[in-house]
Amino acid sequence: MSASDHAGFRTLRMPLSREDARSLRAGDMILVDGEIVITAGLPTVQRLVACAEDGHAPPFPLDGGSLLHLGSYSQDTTDGGLEILYMNPTTSTRFNRLMPTLIRHFGLTAVGGKGGLDAGCVEAMREVGCVYLSFLGGGAPLHSAAIEAVREVAYPDLVAHYRLVRLAVRGLGPLTVGIDAHGNSLFDTLQHQAQDRMPAILAQLAKDRAAAGN
C-alpha cells in the first residue's frame, strides 16, 4: 500500500516484545517491521512439533518470535541469494491441533494467517503472551511489496510454500489483531454472536418469505 494508506496505524517491531504483544487488543489494526518466520505447510508444523517434543533444535531459533501461516514462492537468485516472488496467508484453523505445543514451547509472541485459531490455541496464547495477526487473503501484491530481504529458508526438500522462511519486512499490513494475549478472540466472539443472532435471522427470513408470498 502507499504511504498514505498506512497513515494512522501503529507500527510494531517484530519479533514482538512480550510487552508489545500484551499491549494489543483484539480488533486493533497495526503495521509491522522487522523479522518474521513463515510457512504454509502442515508437514513443516509437524516437524517443528517434533522438535519441541524431542528436544531437537529447529532449523533456526524460534524462541520469543513469530510463526505466521503465510505461503511464499522462494527461489535462488543468480548472485547466490534468495528472493520471494510472492507471499500470502493460508487458513490457520488447519493447524489448530499443533499450534498450542509450538506457542508454549517456543514462547511465541505472534502467530497469524487468516481465519483464526481455536480455543486451545487462544488459551496457550493467553498463557505465554502471544497475539494472532489476521492478514488480508488475496493480498499477495500488498504483502509481497513489504518484503525487504530473505534471511533464511529451511526444509528445502518440501514444496516452496511449505518451507520455513525467515524474512525481513517493512510496513507489512495493516494487520488485524484477531486474537489478543488476554483470551479475546474476534473469531470466537463473532461465531457466538452469529449463533445468538440466528433465531432472529431465521425469523426475519420467515417474515420475508411471507411478504414475498413464498
Place this chain on the structure above:
Amino acid sequence: MPITYDAVKALSADLYDWSLRAVPADTKDGLRHAIGTESQDGARKVLRMMLTSAQKAEDEDRFVCSDAGVPVYHVTIGTAARLDGDIKAAISDGFDELVGRISPPLLKHVTNPLTNERGYKGKDMPLVTWDVAGGADWVEILCQPKALGSGRWAALETFSFPSLAEIEAYVMKVVMQAGSQHCPPVIIGVGIGGSFDVAARIASKATMRRVGSVNPEPTLAAMEERLLRAVNATGFGPMGTGGDTTALAVHVDYASGHGYTPVAVCFNCWINRRTRARLHNDGTVERFE
C-alpha cells in the same frame, strides 16, 4: 475454419493466467458498493485494502493470491461448432504449457488425495465439466481456479420434500460452518434439487453469475435478496474479523427432481477468480471476462 486443438490449448492456458492477475469488474463494483453500506470502520478498511490489492495486481501484473488453486474449467460446446482435434487433451496440455512458462511460477497445489503429495499434475486434473449448447456455433470456456476459500467450505445435504424454510435454514447452517474462514465477502452459490451431482453443479454454476445480476425468476430473486440480508446479518464481515459484509451475493438455481431434494451450498472467496471466452467457428476469440 474449425475450432482447433491449438486454439483451445492456447485459450485454456490464457484464461487461467488472466484469472490469477485480476478481480472481475462486477466483483470490484460489489466491493465498492459494500464500502458505502458497511457500518464498521475496521471492515471498511479491509474492503479498501481488497480494492488496493486488486488494483496493484492489475497494475503490476502480479497474482492477487499466492494460492493459484487448481485448474477448474467449464466447457460448453455448441452443437454447430466445428471441432478439429482433441479438445479434451488441449485443455490438459494448455495447463501443462502454462506451468512451464508462467511468471512468476505457480506453487504446487495439485494434490493426490490418498497421499497428500503435491505437484503440478494429477489424476483427472484439470477438473473439467462439459456442457452442450443447442445450435450454437462456438465453444465457451470458463476458468474458475479453486482453492480453500472457493472450495473447502462447500457442503451438500439431501432432504425429503423440504419447505423453503428448511432449505434456507440449511444455507445458514453452511454459512455458520464456514464462519470467518473462506476469505469473505464471498459469492454464495445454492443449488436445489435434481440429483446429488446436479445440485452440486448448479450451485457451482450459480457462483459464476455476475455480482449485481438479478435472477430472472422472481421466486429465486426474492430468495437471493433475503438470504443475502440474512448472511450479512451474521456479522462475520470482511476477512471474518467483523462487519456487515460477509457476502457480496447469493445466487440460487434449481432443477426439478424426485422429491428427495439435495441442497448444495458453495462459496467463492472475495477475489472471485473467473474468466470466460468463446471460440467461434470463424476463428475469432470473444472474451467476456
